[in-house]
Amino acid sequence: MRFEKKYEAIVIGTSAGGLGTLQKILSKLPSDFALPILVVQHRLPAADQFLSIFLNDVCQLAVKEADNKEIIKPPMVYVAPSNYHLLVERTKTISLTVDPKVKYSRPSIDALFETAAEAYLSKLIGIILTGANNDGTAGLKKIKEHGGLTIAQNPQTAEVSIMPMSAIQANVVDKVLSLTEMAPFLNQISDEVKVYERRYHKLNMEHQSKI
Amino acid sequence: MKKLEIEEIEVDLLLEGIYQRYGYDFRHYGRASIKRRLQHHLTKADYGIVSEMIPSVLYDESKFKALLFDISVTVTEMFRDPWFYVGIREKVIPFLKTFPFINVWHAGCATGEEVYSLAIVLKEEGLYDRARIYATDINDSALEKAKSRIYPMSKMKEYSSNYQHAGGKRSLSHYFYAKYDSVIVDADLQENITFANHNLATDNVFGEMHLILCRNVLIYFNRTLQDRVLSIFADSLRYNGFLCLGTKETMHFAKVRDDFVEFLRNERIYQYKGIPH
Ligand SMILES: C[S@@+](CC[C@H](N)C(=O)[O-])C[C@H]1O[C@@H](n2cnc3c(N)ncnc32)[C@H](O)[C@@H]1O
Numbered sequence: 427m428r429f430e431k432k433y434e435a436i437v438i439g440t441s442a443g444g445l446g447t448l449q450k451i452l453s454k455l456p457s458d459f460a461l462p463i464l465v466v467q468h469r470l471p472a473a474d475q476f477l478s479i480f481l482n483d484v485c486q487l488a489v490k491e492a493d494n495k496e497i498i499k500p501p502m503v504y505v506a507p508s509n510y511h512l513l514v515e516r517t518k519t520i521s522l523t524v525d526p527k528v529k530y531s532r533p534s535i536d537a538l539f540e541t542a543a544e545a546y547l548s549k550l551i552g553i554i555l556t557g558a559n560n561d562g563t564a565g566l567k568k569i570k571e572h573g574g575l576t577i578a579q580n581p582q583t584a585e586v587s588i589m590p591m592s593a594i595q596a597n598v599v600d601k602v603l604s605l606t607e608m609a610p611f612l613n614q615i616s617d618e619v620k621v622y623e624r625r626y627h628k629l630n631m632e633h634q635s636k637i
Numbered sequence: 638m639k640k641l642e643i644e645e646i647e648v649d650l651l652l653e654g655i656y657q658r659y660g661y662d663f664r665h666y667g668r669a670s671i672k673r674r675l676q677h678h679l680t681k682a683d684y685g686i687v688s689e690m691i692p693s694v695l696y697d698e699s700k701f702k703a704l705l706f707d708i709s710v711t712v713t714e715m716f717r718d719p720w721f722y723v724g725i726r727e728k729v730i731p732f733l734k735t736f737p738f739i740n741v742w743h744a745g746c747a748t749g750e751e752v753y754s755l756a757i758v759l760k761e762e763g764l765y766d767r768a769r770i771y772a773t774d775i776n777d778s779a780l781e782k783a784k785s786r787i788y789p790m791s792k793m794k795e796y797s798s799n800y801q802h803a804g805g806k807r808s809l810s811h812y813f814y815a816k817y818d819s820v821i822v823d824a825d826l827q828e829n830i831t832f833a834n835h836n837l838a839t840d841n842v843f844g845e846m847h848l849i850l851c852r853n854v855l856i857y858f859n860r861t862l863q864d865r866v867l868s869i870f871a872d873s874l875r876y877n878g879f880l881c882l883g884t885k886e887t888m889h890f891a892k893v894r895d896d897f898v899e900f901l902r903n904e905r906i907y908q909y910k911g912i913p914h
Contacts (some may be wrong), residue, residue: 513670515668516645523710523857525670
């Protein structure tokens with residue numbers, strides 16, 4: 427019997443209106459959510475760790491500010507520190523950099539999405555939420571090219587519609603979800619991954635007991 | 638083989654070629670960033686694929702310089718992380734004042750903004766005249782810019798605000814004069830500074846230091862290279878000397894970690910307590 431793990435990671439990008447939106451989605455995920463989540467939220471260069479501390483307080487799932495060279499593994503939400511890009515290495519570790527701003531932004535959503543696409547290939551889900559620019563559109567395109575799943579928040583349910591709208595108009599979005607549909611969908615993905623992992627584990631055990 | 642895997646081979650070959658030809662070692666840098674920088678240079682310099690760069694870069698040194706300029710990230714600013722300079726001013730400088738003179742090393746100084754920022758603090762605290770400052774980088778164009786002391790006027794608002802938050806005692810404009818849309822840093826701030834090319838990946842210790850700043854440079858290196866560089870710093874520092882890293886860099890995993898104590902945690906300032914050699 428052959429079956430494949432469908433998804434291994436989720437990347438999320440957002441800017442204006444992102445804090446409340448992230449809270450509404452992430453607080454509905456369980457503490458043992460099966461995929462690592464990496465988040466870029468645009469904010470002021472001098473911003474402190476408020477974002478990750480706040481989200482960690484209101485979520486069951488653990489949220490932390492990403493560290494350089496950190497190994498990415500679930501259950502965890504990794505937030506890009508302000509004024510640093512969050513890149514994913516093909517070894518599934520994190521690289522923080524002070525590379526030039528991309529489209530006036532550091533952290534850049536495109537930089538996270540594009541590097542994650544090369545690391546996770548078709549096993550990546552990219553999500554664009556509320557925001558007031560077009561960062562993330564190029565990143566979603568790259569995720570799609572590598573066979574990953576691309577999602578945009580329904581602009582009508584977004585505090586600021588420009589960012590999801592930009593992605594939808596560029597034809598790089600597979601699925602449009604309203605704010606309230608977002609968490610249930612992600613939970614379903616997580617459950618599928620858990621089922622897969624249990625079956626995989628069982629197979630492994632059977633295999634081991636045969637030898 | 639997938640295109641992505643082939644691209645990996647191309648990057649390996651290019652970096653190996655650069656190392657053998659010019660001695661610049663980018664093989665142990667974070668890969669994702671290097672690849673993005675190469676991609677950027679590729680588009681800018683009108684190459685089709687990474688392999689196409691290899692002959693140009695190997696045979697034509699000017700092509701290599703252009704590439705080097707793009708892959709060494711020289712992003713910097715004046716008084717970046719203002720609270721760091723507060724720590725230097727209030728906690729480190731009183732310590733340094735106990736020495737008759739001090740040597741300071743900015744490793745990876747880029748275009749010099751950090752060097753002049755610290756120079757201003759040293760001036761204001763009355764330590765500048767007893768300081769010899771070495772500022773090094775691998776990027777010659779960046780060093781030239783640093784020596785020229787010319788910076789865009791458009792950045793000054795941000796820098797002034799940083800300076801105020803850094804505990805600045807005057808107005809930042811006190812240290813500049815304006816010319817068209819640029820500002821020029823006062824020449825006497827440069828008097829005790831030597832700018833030089835030094836490669837942390839391949840060169841060695843060059844003097845005994847009381848204070849080393851190496852901020853936002855190690856972040857690009859893998860653990861092996863970080864270890865090498867931190868050992869060079871340990872070998873350079875006097876007992877009780879200081880090492881300052883960027884806000885996202887730590888000594889946590891370093892081999893020489895036990896030779897240092899955390900002096901100011903959030904500021905990432907470490908003090909050398911190793912056995913004097
Ligand atoms: C991001 S800048 C940091 C500038 C400044 N220290 C700051 O924190 O604002 C990194 C600098 O490190 C330099 N660099 C990279 N690799 C180096 C090496 N092997 N040896 C010396 N400098 C290096 C780059 O050329 C660049 O100017």
